[in-house]
Amino acid sequence: MTRTTDSSHQTAADRARSAFLDRFGESPACVASAPGRVNLIGEHVDYTEGLVLPFAIDPRAAIAIGIGADDRSVFVADDLGVSVEYPGAPITAPDPTPDHRFANHLLGVLHAAGGTGGQPLNVLVTSDIPIGAGLSSSAAVEVALAAAVASFFDRPADHHTLARQAQAAEHEFVGTPCGIMDMLVSAAGIEGKALRIDCRDLHLTPVKMPSAEEAVVLIVDSGVTHRLSDGGYADRRDSCERVQAVLSGSLRDASIESIADADLTERDRRRATHVVQENARVDDAVAALEAGDLHRLGEILLDGHRSLRDLFEVSIPELDCIVDTAADLRGDGCFGARMTGGGFGGSAILLVSSPAIEHVRQTIERRFADAYGRIPTSMMVHACQGVRLES
Ligand code: GLA
Secondary structure (H helix, E strand, O other), X not given: OOEEOXXXXXXXXXXXXXXXXXXXXXXXXXXXXXXXXXXXXXXOOXXXXXXXXXXXXXXXXXXXXXXXXXXXXXXXXXXXXXXXEEEOOOOOOOOOOHHHHHHHHHHHHHHHOOOOOOOOEEEEEEEOXXXXXXXXXXXXXHHXXXXXXXXXXXXXXXXXXXXXXXXXXXXXXXXXXXXXXXXHHHHHOEOOEEEEEEOOOOEEEEEEOOOOOOOEEEEEEOOOOOOXXXXXXXXXXXXXXXXXXXXXXXXXXXXXXXXXXXXOOHHHHHHHHHHHHHHHXXXXXXXXXXXXXXXXXXXXXXXXXXXXXXXXXXOOHHHHHHHHHHHHOEXXXXXXXXXXXXXXXXXXXXXXXXXXXXXXXXXXXXXXXXXXXXXXXXXXXXXXXXXXXXX
C-alpha cells in the first residue's frame, strides 16, 4: 500500500477528511480510500475456485477514523446523510435495526479485523461509487476501513488480509454470500492493469490493459438497482454447490463432458456449463490482451454475456439492450460488451475504440431511451490503483 496526496480536485478522501472535522471537531487519525471495480470477464466463478479478470476503477470510497469522544462510537455515512451511535466501543454483532444497514458493513470489518481493543471509534464514510450499479461500492468501503484500521492499530495490512476481512463482513454481518473477487481487486488493483485472480489459491497476475489510444472501457448503468442479498445470487451459488456435491469435487476441475454425464437437473447443468466455459474464457481473454487482439477480446466479452443471459440467467432486458446495441456497433468502433458483476441489474461494460466513444455512447443512449424512456448514465473508466492510505 502506498501513501499519496491528491490535491487536484475534491476527492472522496478530501471530503471524508473535511466532513470528519466538521462532524467531530478534530482531524481524523487516519484516512484511507479504495476503488470500485468492474470485471472484464470471469463472472460467477469466484466462489467455485475459478478464474476472474477484474480491474479497479477511478471512483473511490473513503473512510476517516478517529477515537470516539464521551465514551461513544459514531458511524456516519456522509453521502447518505445517516449516522448511528453506540455507547462505548462498536458492537461486536450485526446491528438488527433496519435503518442501520450501512453500519453492518463497518461493524463486520471491525470485528473481522480484531476489534478496537475496547476503544470507542468514530468512522466517517464518503464515496464516489454509485450504489447499486454493480461496481462494488460496498467492497470499496469495507476495504478502505480495513486498511484504515490496520494502519491505526498497527496490524497486518497485506491485500489478502484486507480482502478477507471485507469478505467476512459481507458473510457474517451483511448476509451476502459473495466471493472474494470484488474486495481483492479493490485492495490490490494496479494502475493500467487488470488482475487475473486464481480464486483457488488467490494468486494474482497483473495483465496490461490496452492504452487509452487503443481502447477505452465505457460503463453503462442499467439503472436497475441490484442487491446481492436479494436471493438470486445465493440461488446461483446453491446450484454450483449442488453440482460440486454430485461431482465430488470443485467446478474448477470439471469439464463439459463430466457435467454432461452427471446426474443433474437441466438448470444446474446449464449453470455448471457456464462456469466451466467462463473459466476458459478468462485465459482466452488474457491471451487476447497480451496479443493486443481487441477484436478477439470483444468476441469473448459477447460470448460471456450470452452465457450469463442464457445459461446462468442473471442478465436482465435492460442489460441485454445495452449489449445487443454494442454488438450491432461492432465494426463501427465497438469491440464488444457484456454485463459485469453479479447481475439482476447493475452495469454493462463496453470495449470501445477511443475515436468512436461519443458515437457509441449516443447510439446506446438513443436505443435505451427508445426502449425504456430514460437515458442511462455512463462513464469511462481506466484501471486504477487499489486501496491506499491518504496522507
Ligand atoms: C458479485 C460478487 C462477486 C462475484 C460476482 C459475480 O460481484 O460480490 O464475488 O461472485 O458477483 O462474478
